[in-house]
Amino acid sequence: MKLVVDTNILFSFFWKSSVTRKLLLNSTIELISPEKALYELQKYSKEIMEKTDINLEEFNNTLKELKEVLKFVSKKEYISFLEKAEQISPDKYDADFFALCLKYNCFLWSNDEILKNQETINVLTTKEIINLLY
Numbered sequence: 001m002k003l004v005v006d007t008n009i010l011f012s013f014f015w016k017s018s019v020t021r022k023l024l025l026n027s028t029i030e031l032i033s034p035e036k037a038l039y040e041l042q043k044y045s046k047e048i049m050e051k052t053d054i055n056l057e058e059f060n061n062t063l064k065e066l067k068e069v070l071k072f073v074s075k076k077e078y079i080s081f082l083e084k085a086e087q088i089s090p091d092k093y094d095a096d097f098f099a100l101c102l103k104y105n106c107f108l109w110s111n112d113e114i115l116k117n118q119e120t121i122n123v124l125t126t127k128e129i130i131n132l133l134y
Helices: 008-012 019-027 035-043 045-052 057-071 079-088 092-106 126-133
Strands: 002-005 031-036 072-073 107-109
Touching: 002 092, 008 019, 008 035, 019 057, 019 126, 031 035, 031 092, 035 045, 035 057, 035 072, 035 092, 045 057, 079 092, 092 107
Parallel strands: 002 031, 002 107, 031 072
Antiparallel strands: none
16 A cells, blocks of 8 residues: 655654654555655755754754655656646645555545545545554
8 A cells, every 4th residue: 555645744754753753664554755745855954953953964864764764756757647636636736746646546644634625635634544554
C-alpha cells in the first residue's frame, strides 16, 4: 500500500518527539511525496529550525533521515495526472499531491481539512492514520 504524504505532515517530522515522526519512522506503508515537498522543506528550513530548536546540521541530518523513509517523486512521473488533479484539488498548491494519489490510486495523509472538500481522493488525518494502523 502507498500513501502520499502532504508537506504539513513532513514539517512535523522535524520535531524529535512528535507522533507524526514516530509514525513515519515505523510505518510499514510505502510513503511518497512529490519532490515539490522537498523543495518546500528546504525553502522553509530557517523557520523549521527556529520552531524545532535545531541547528543546520540537525536539520540536514533529519532531512536525510526523512529521505530514507519516504520517496520523493519527480513531477515527470505524475505530470499526466496534474490537469485532473488541478480540477479536483480545493487548493491549487496541493495539486501535485492529488496527482500522485491519482497515479497510484492511494490516499493522501494531510491534516489540512480543506483538502477533504472534494470526493475523488480520500484524505486521512494523522488521527485517522493512527486508527487505521493500530
